[in-house]
Amino acid sequence: MATGNLMYVLPVAIAALSFQVRAQQPLIDVHGCAILASVVRMEVIRASFGRSTEAYGKLYYPARDDIALCNQTARSATGAYTSALRQANIYVTWGLHTGHSGDYCLSHLLSQCYPRGDPAMPPLNEHDRTFVMRTWAAVYAPIASQMSHYPGSDVSRFRASELGRRIRRAIDANHLVNTNVH
Secondary structure (H helix, E strand, C coil), rough: HHHHHHHHHHHHHHHHHHHHHHCCCCCHHHHHHHHHHHHHHHHHHHHHCCCCCHHCCCCCCCCCCCCCEECHHHHHHHHHHHHHCCCCCEEEEECCCCCCCCCCCCCHHHCCCCCCCCCCCCCCCCHHHHHHHHHHHHHHHHHCCCHHHHCCCCCCEHHHHHHHHHHHHHHHCCCCCCCCCC
8 A cells, every 4th residue: 555655646746846946947948939039029129119228217028037048049039020020010031042031030040040121022121121230230149149159059048138138238329229110
């Protein structure tokens, strides 16, 4: 009988111990990538609608002070960037070659991801082209600095509040607030 009870108690004890260990680890995978996407989207939306990000004070992100890990950094960041620009009627694609377009970059190397006007939409005017080029640089650099230096890695490790602040500073430093609101 004691052996029978042990069979029920042991799995519960193992589950409880593993839960305690997981609670101390960084937010990984889906959660970390969702947090990364949220930061990128929020910062670019504010800039694209002509709102200075500093004028609104601190922005609050999910799990803002926790360390988050994203193992699909290129896809998460570029997808969120595309989504944010669409809010301002600016349409970009991440095609690696002519004839291919997408809502996010297919490369797992963020350094190979470049937005360009979506060929299925009207061409971007000069102001929007400049805004896209400069905001992507303002988003790319802070994220790339948080990525693993292992060749070919698509993993980033960051705190949402710190990453958001870095992106915001890069946008504000270059006066990238879009004054040509659509």
